Amino acid sequence: MPVSVTTADGRAPDGDVVTHRLGAVTVSAIASGAQYVSHAPVRWPGVNGPDLVVLLHTHGSTTYRWRGDDVLAGPTVLLMHDSAQRCSLSYEGPFTAFVLRVPARVVGLSAEQLGPVAGTALPTTGGTAALLASLLPAVTSAAGWAPRVGERLGAALVDLVTLLVLEHGASETVQEGPRGELVRRVRAYIDQHYRDPSLSPESIAKAHHVSLRYLHRVFEPEELTVGRLIQRRRLEEGARELARPGRRAVTVAAVAQLCGFTNAAHLSRAFRRLHGCPPLEWRSRALGRSGAPGGAGRVLARPSVAGR
Missing domain, CATH: 1.10.10.60 (Homeodomain-like)
Incomplete structure (x- = not known):
């Protein structure tokens, strides 16, 4: 996410930034001093849609300005931002923070669907926000994760961000629109790859950057599970x-x-x-040997599905 960083004396800010890629998501640890950060949306070639940005401070605080409103964010809240929106962060002193970036397309949310959570500070005293607040420092502070482990951690973080949105008022949007979109994408993916013997719910979840548990949950209202669909x-x-x-x-x-x-x-x-x-x-x-009607590929008998 492109940002402009300035300080009161005009010098470049000192600090450290450590970033890890975990599947579809990016996590960063930042330690720096007083500064002013501004972000203006920029469309980069090849970038598909906005990111959901989750910001957690473990030391220090910031004044977050979004759509003309100021929100004070410190160690007791998670700050949720939509990268398609302009914002600024003002730090009066040293701080440490952890940043999680999740492509909105992976969660199944558009910029218009972020609604109640975009630009808000969510308390970390309970629920999914508390889980994310405890997990972010752990996954970011490690020296590095094996690729397979990193992908699974990334999928878990996507699930938690989805649950965070569900908890704060966008449940109908997430369950209906994005769920249906993921179902359609998975069905199309199966149509393209069914000849591959290795095609499985696990490989489909990996290809769509979601956890296996979340994939199964999305298909719960469907007639067939993912495995039966394949x-x-x-x-x-x-x-x-x-x-x-x-x-x-x-x-x-x-x-x-x-x-x-x-x-x-x-x-x-x-x-x-x-x-x-x-x-x-x-x-x-x-082929008509028994005298029963049957054109090429016609289903002659299809019993009802008992279970999934």
């Missing part, structure tokens, strides 16, 4: 392949490999559960 997509494609004219010589093992199943037995078990018959019988019926 399997259903593979089975639909398998049914189409088996029913294609001129594919009688293609083995079940070949169809399984084409559709992302680990082996023919895996495909056969899943196919029987969904369609009530093994793949070869499906092929025979679909």
Whole structure:
């Protein structure tokens, strides 16, 4: 986030900044002296949307100005800022602070949806704010995290920021708009990658920079879980392949490999559960050997889904 920093005597401020990248998020530890910081939104090439910026002071305080209002932020509050908005921070003396930057697109929030939490100081005496206040110094002060650990920590921080917004009045926006958007993106991702045997809820969560727990929670209102959605997509494609004219010589093992199943037995078990018959019988019926109607890829029998 581009900022301009000035001091009363015109000198460059002394201090230290340590920054770590944790998956989709960035965490920084800052120790410096009296200064004035101003931020004006800038669109950088390749940058997609604003960031949510969470600021925690463990020593010292600042006067935060946003939309003409002044907020005093010290060690007992989390300051939430929308990087798409202009702001300033005025420090009268030395301070230490921790900064968490989360792309709004990862949480599923637009600049207009930040509403009640943008530009506010949230008490760290309880709830999600207290969890973030205890976690930020720990994840930022470490010398470095292994990539896999860092990605998981980043996903956990995204979840906590989402919960923070939910706690402070934007629950309908987060649950309806962004939830639906993430569901649509995951479905499209499955359509593009279902042939990959390694596709799983874990890999999908990683690709979308969210935790596995959050991904499952987003899909709770849906008919199918993420795992069942992957399997259903593979089975639909398998049914189409088996029913294609001129594919009688293609083995079940070949169809399984084409559709992302680990082996023919895996495909056969899943196919029987969904369609009530093994793949070869499906092929025979679909191609008209038994006299049953069946165009290429048509689902002849689809029992209702029992559970997820």
